[in-house]
Amino acid sequence: MARRDSATPGTEKPLPRPERQKREARPDKIAAFRVGTSAESRAAAFLMAKGFRIVARRWKSPAGEIDLIARRGRLLVFAEVKARARLDDAAESLSPRQQRRIAAAAEAWLALHPDQRFEDIRFDAVLVAPGKLPRHIQAAFES
Numbered sequence: 137m138a139r140r141d142s143a144t145p146g147t148e149k150p151l152p153r154p155e156r157q158k159r160e161a162r163p164d165k166i167a168a169f170r171v172g173t174s175a176e177s178r179a180a181a182f183l184m185a186k187g188f189r190i191v192a193r194r195w196k197s198p199a200g201e202i203d204l205i206a207r208r209g210r211l212l213v214f215a216e217v218k219a220r221a222r223l224d225d226a227a228e229s230l231s232p233r234q235q236r237r238i239a240a241a242a243e244a245w246l247a248l249h250p251d252q253r254f255e256d257i258r259f260d261a262v263l264v265a266p267g268k269l270p271r272h273i274q275a276a277f278e279s
Contacts, residue, residue, distance in 0.1 A: 190206050210255035227263055
């Protein structure tokens with residue numbers, strides 16, 4: 137809907153939008169987001185040191201999100217990054233539901249990139265804990 141400007145006949149101005157109330161981000165959510173992005177950066181650097189090239193970070197689809205997509209030669213890896221206080225806790229935190237969502241998101245990514253050919257596709261996990269080197273678990277799960 138628009139209104140006419142009385143100063144100049146024939147011109148229209150859009151009506152002003154009502155002000156949206158901004159939600160305050162909760163401090164615990166902000167902290168968790170920062171820990172997650174830091175862990176993903178550490179995991180990406182670790183995979184790059186192992187010879188992988190990072191294709192995408194935090195790739196989202198309606199089916200789910202993939203933390204890292206990396207390739208080395210003809211191998212494509214969809215990696216889930218888990219950050220916990222202890223590496224053992226991180227290893228136990230990848231649920232079957234998350235695995236299904238990651239696999240569905242991987243199918244969506246592959247459908248959008250049909251021209252790229254891969255000999256092997258794998259679902260890995262990279263576990264991150266403070267003061268420790270990341271742990272790369274190859275073939276952490278299968279789709």
